[in-house]
Amino acid sequence: MTPIPEEKLPEFFKDVARKNVLYAPLRSKTVNPIDWNFKITSWKQLINLYCSSNKVFCFSLESLKVAFQDNGRTPSCLEEVLENMLQNKEIEPLVIFIEKKPKTWIEWAKKSLISVPFTWSLNKMKNFIISPDLNKLEYVPLDVIHHEADLLLKELSIIHKNEVMSLAELIQERNIDVNKQRDFEILFVSLYNRNKIDMLETEESSIKSENLLIKICDPKHYEPISEVDLGIHTLKANEKALEKNIEFLTESANKCKDEAKAFIVKGQKQLAKASLKKKHEIELRINKKAETLYNLHTLWNKLQDMTLSEEVLDSYKKALGAFEGTLNKGVNTDAIDDTMLKVAEMLEIQSDMESALGRSLLDNEDEDLERELEDLMENDKFNNDNKGSPSRDNDESLIEAMKTLELNLPSVPSSPVIVHYSDQNMSKEVN
Structure with missing residues (x-):
């Protein structure tokens, strides 16, 4: 079973053939540089993914072989990979990592963080002299722990900025499992090495977490632990x-x-x-x-x-300094008045430019439009005159025409008219 979640697993590690190549011994770089680069780069990526996914901030060659065991086989080139990562400063031996700068709590770090007996000297480590404990020598993945440590500081500073707390209090507050306490402590060493927090041991030669004090500094401003x-x-x-x-x-x-x-x-x-x-x-x-x-x-x-x-006073001082700096640059009432006058002039010029840009490019454009409008009106009048529904003007013309109209109708008879009904041979006189 892979120690990396499926959704984070690289595609090359899902391919059986390429995975078999990764587990095979590493050939000489001069003989096959492509194969060498592929294996070294791939295993670096896998080791970092393993550490970040499982919050593992300290490992050994032995623990990596166990983590990446696959069907009874272990990677054959991990030793060369770790050596390359050491040379490129991507990992660092834990014993060197905790001695990066002078500390008052170095004895606590040695006793608390180093599980293997402290028999390695810095010279031995730098020269990679072979020892029976080489497989157990522990390393820290620098990029992974620096990233995780920065996230931790960001979270802690929201509640405990510039506050001094014991390591025991932080472990209890974060509800850190006993098996993960060592990794949790390594994160604070990372922050301390990079001057992002301060640490102080209150009792010498003690490994109790209650005796190690940590100041949660502002992520943007380091302050050592003071008497206050x-x-x-x-x-x-x-x-x-x-x-x-x-x-x-x-x-x-x-x-x-x-x-x-x-x-x-x-x-x-x-x-x-x-x-x-x-x-x-x-x-x-x-x-x-x-x-x-x-x-x-x-x-x-x-x-x-x-x-x-x-x-608050510090904020006032900073604000006052900003005001003074602004005034020294020549910001005063006269300068503001001059600027406002210039702005008004520029706005007036801009308005004139817009008017000029909006004028017609042709002088006779209005005459053409008037002529076209008259033509449209004439056509519209012609169409109205020929429509079936008369307008008011047409009604008046029709009445005038009817007045002058002469009709040739027969005259009214002077004698009674007799109407005969053929059905009953009856007749009736109509006056």
Whole structure:
């Protein structure tokens, strides 16, 4: 089974024939440079995909052989691939990675991060002297861990910007599995090496995560852990300790109260009084610790207000500097008035240009249009005169014509007219 998700798997690794070539021994680069380049490049891509997909930030030659085991066979050229990646600074031995710059917590890093006994010297590593532990020598994929570390810092800085927290607190907050804690810690080493966070060990020769402090810096601005940061962290630690202690004492006081009730039921008044007395003593301790906790809350709020005030003041200073820089460039009321006058002149010129561009290119264009319009009107009048539905003007002309019309009609008879009905031989006189 491949250690890389199917959707991320390269096409060349899905092809059986090409996959068999990848698992075969690596030929000499001078004999077959194409085959050599294909295998080296392909395995680099596969190793980075394996690390990024599975959040693996530290591996060895031995662990890679196990991860890429396929039907009982292991890749035969991984050692050459890792050597090439080392030469190109794509990977780095873990023991060199954690010693990139002076640290106060180097002993913690050696004990916590290096699983193989620290028997390698830097000279041995740089010269690649063969050793029985060579297969177990651990490497970090630099591009992968730098990318993942930057994403982690971006997420943490949203909530904890410029805040100092212990590694234990971060592990608990992120709900990191025990098996993944080592990889999680390597990400912080990556950020520290690139001056993106600061780290400090509070107790020497200790590998407890509670003793390693980490300052979550702004991704764009690095700030080391200061005395003020340590003071705030101590306040927060004391606050949490007091809260837990008060919670414990409250439970003890309630337990004494329940004991007193039980003694009363049994008729043991003296024991009941003793339990109540013990309860009152515990409550006095609770009140004192609650007052101390209140004072710590007040100090914490004051410190937060001071920090916020500093940030606001810094913003004001930056804004003031921007204003001064703008004014020094000659921005004043006279310059603004001159600019506005020039803008008005340019707008007027632009308006004239638009009018000029909108004029007709031909002088007799209007005359042609008038002539064409008259022709259309004449044609329209002719069509109206010949339509079947007369207009009002046509009605008046028709009435005038009818007045002058002479009709040759017979005259009205002077004697009665007799009408005969043929059916019944009847006649009727019509006047």
